[in-house]
Amino acid sequence: MKISSIVGAALSAAVLVSTSSVAFAHATLEVKQAAPKSSYKAIMRIGHGCEGSPTLKVRIQVPEGYVNVKPMPKAGWTMETVVGKYGKEYDTGHARITEGVKEVIWTGKLLDAHYDEFVLTGTIDGSVSPNTTMWLPTVQECEKGFNRWIEIPAAGKSSGDYKEPAPGLRIVAPN
């Protein structure tokens, strides 16, 4: 039984490796948790193109409660922002704000063989509840096809259960 348990261990190790490399290859956030009333820098990692096709556009949706968002320009990429009304009024401590950046679109070119990061900075508002998840749905438009990282897990499921999970940010209690 020794041999089969070694084989079993090797097999489950192989499964673990391939699962984590797939997870890393998706559109994912480098920092996956933040507290209410704190600044948060969203670093969106783009691990591959669309089945080998180069990425030409990256669109990131800004969730409700992530306020005062400013995107970071990237050399070689043009950037557009979509500004709109928030779902409610937020008090930043300096001002009451009712609108802000809801979506950012970068246009350029990223080969499938290469890796890049797209960055936003902003504040997780103090009204956001701990033990919830904010989702930053992200769409990659490629020369051929799309990757739509927009799947939000249903109750009892996790991102790993989906083919194109939306990048998630866990909101945790402040220290």
Ligand SMILES: [Cu+2]
């Ligand atoms: Cu992937």
